Amino acid sequence: MPRDTEPVTGGPEATDTPGGRRTPPPAPRATGPAPAGPAALPAPHPERTGPPDPSGPPALRAPAHDAPAASRGYRAVFAVREFRAVFAAHLLSLLGVVVSELALTVLVYDLTASPLLSALTFALGMLPYLVGGTLFAGIPDRYPARRVLVTCDLICAGCVAVMVLPGTPVAGLLVLRCLVAAVSPVFTGTRMAALTDILGEGDLFVLGRSLLRIISQSALLAGFGVGGLLLAVVTPRGAITITVVTFLCSAALLRLGTRARPARTAGKGGGTLLGESLSGARLVLGDRRVRALMLLFWLPPMFVVAPEALAAPYADEIGVGSAALGLLMCAMPVGSIAAELYVGAALGPRTRSRIVLPLAAAGLLPLVLYGFRPGVALAAVALALAGAGSAYVIGLDQWFVGAVPDELRGRAMTLLTAGLMTIQGVGMALAGLAAEFFPVHGVVAGAGVLGTLCLLLLVAEVRRTAPASAPAIRIRTEVRDGEDRQVPHG
Numbered sequence: 001m002p003r004d005t006e007p008v009t010g011g012p013e014a015t016d017t018p019g020g021r022r023t024p025p026p027a028p029r030a031t032g033p034a035p036a037g038p039a040a041l042p043a044p045h046p047e048r049t050g051p052p053d054p055s056g057p058p059a060l061r062a063p064a065h066d067a068p069a070a071s072r073g074y075r076a077v078f079a080v081r082e083f084r085a086v087f088a089a090h091l092l093s094l095l096g097v098v099v100s101e102l103a104l105t106v107l108v109y110d111l112t113a114s115p116l117l118s119a120l121t122f123a124l125g126m127l128p129y130l131v132g133g134t135l136f137a138g139i140p141d142r143y144p145a146r147r148v149l150v151t152c153d154l155i156c157a158g159c160v161a162v163m164v165l166p167g168t169p170v171a172g173l174l175v176l177r178c179l180v181a182a183v184s185p186v187f188t189g190t191r192m193a194a195l196t197d198i199l200g201e202g203d204l205f206v207l208g209r210s211l212l213r214i215i216s217q218s219a220l221l222a223g224f225g226v227g228g229l230l231l232a233v234v235t236p237r238g239a240i241t242i243t244v245v246t247f248l249c250s251a252a253l254l255r256l257g258t259r260a261r262p263a264r265t266a267g268k269g270g271g272t273l274l275g276e277s278l279s280g281a282r283l284v285l286g287d288r289r290v291r292a293l294m295l296l297f298w299l300p301p302m303f304v305v306a307p308e309a310l311a312a313p314y315a316d317e318i319g320v321g322s323a324a325l326g327l328l329m330c331a332m333p334v335g336s337i338a339a340e341l342y343v344g345a346a347l348g349p350r351t352r353s354r355i356v357l358p359l360a361a362a363g364l365l366p367l368v369l370y371g372f373r374p375g376v377a378l379a380a381v382a383l384a385l386a387g388a389g390s391a392y393v394i395g396l397d398q399w400f401v402g403a404v405p406d407e408l409r410g411r412a413m414t415l416l417t418a419g420l421m422t423i424q425g426v427g428m429a430l431a432g433l434a435a436e437f438f439p440v441h442g443v444v445a446g447a448g449v450l451g452t453l454c455l456l457l458l459v460a461e462v463r464r465t466a467p468a469s470a471p472a473i474r475i476r477t478e479v480r481d482g483e484d485r486q487v488p489h490g
Helices: 067-078 081-112 115-123 126-137 145-162 170-199 203-233 236-257 274-284 286-303 310-319 324-345 349-354 355-364 366-373 376-403 404-437 440-464
Strands: none
Touching: 067 203, 081 115, 081 170, 081 203, 081 236, 081 349, 081 355, 115 170, 115 236, 115 376, 126 170, 126 404, 145 170, 145 203, 145 236, 170 203, 170 404, 203 236, 203 324, 203 349, 203 376, 236 324, 274 310, 286 376, 286 404, 286 440, 310 324, 310 440, 324 376, 349 355, 349 376, 355 376, 355 404, 366 376, 366 440, 376 404, 404 440
């Protein structure tokens, strides 16, 4: 489906419901002052799987050694049968989205000869995220995850199939593009929440989310190349037709390769879908801790998109050609993929948790090199380093899933996805606006400086909102596969 941009204590073991979702044993809720905001989130269950949050006081910090679970790395994630189906479906649908975006842009330009409408086709891929992610955020918790995921893929396949019809007007193509984009945050939020059912809430969840991010970055690099090759041998409508097949294959993989699990809430509140979506957003954003963690996901991408949005103007500013422009566009994704692979494979859960705040605070500093108006080689190094800084989200995923209660998890994940895509669009627009008045290299360097200052303030807020106390913590990863086997590590 569309892009992304996922602590156990001693005590009784969790049990499994007939639907396959984990039901924790009764346990006392954590005590302490109510979180700030108009409404408090239901207290998360204290028996969370994963590393403690080192942003908190010493009582919460992990011991010096790493859990043995980390030694298996990504191989342990691929050992889970359901995740393999989710991974393959993600790859297929993501390639479908990238190729259809490129082909649709070419098709709109062929029909209208308008650069504005062609560019608008790309922009419409981000704008509906905010609407869909806010108004439909209740869907992932209200309905069974498998049904939501398969339905989203079928809706996208249907929209793309209508795009192929010769009689579809340009306005219709743009409306269908908006509909696909509005479905995207619902799909992504549902899948993120479902991963906690498939992989548990510990290190396997973190590594599973990491793999999906890696494949997203890789598919963006490969997808445009594949799309360009397709357009060299088939018409734009022909390329779009191929993406219908990718969506249908993704739906089949999810339907046949994942288990049916009950909805998290099933409309227990008795309200409407819109009411549940908006109330969930208020609860999530009204909790000070969850809000701080969500902003830590959102703010770095808002500033780091500046050099990507201004890559073409910068190449023109320093007088280089299209080959150098391609290098500048690829440098940041390459740095991001390499760093995430290293952090996920070589570092243990506690170490990944410790580097979240330092890496988030310093991740934008390489952009300051743009202030010296560097050549292509040094600019590419700066972009690769900035991309590597995004590896902080591996540890942040664990903090976030531990802070959000299960009954709100789908809505929180959907809102997170919607905000992430929207904030990147805002960052691109602001960078372009600033470049109308200031030199491009100065705008990128300024984004690095301003972003770092904002993140230092946010890091302080994350530290302030860390839980005040927690029971003794041990690391364990629960694997769900076959007949709900639980495989402990460490």
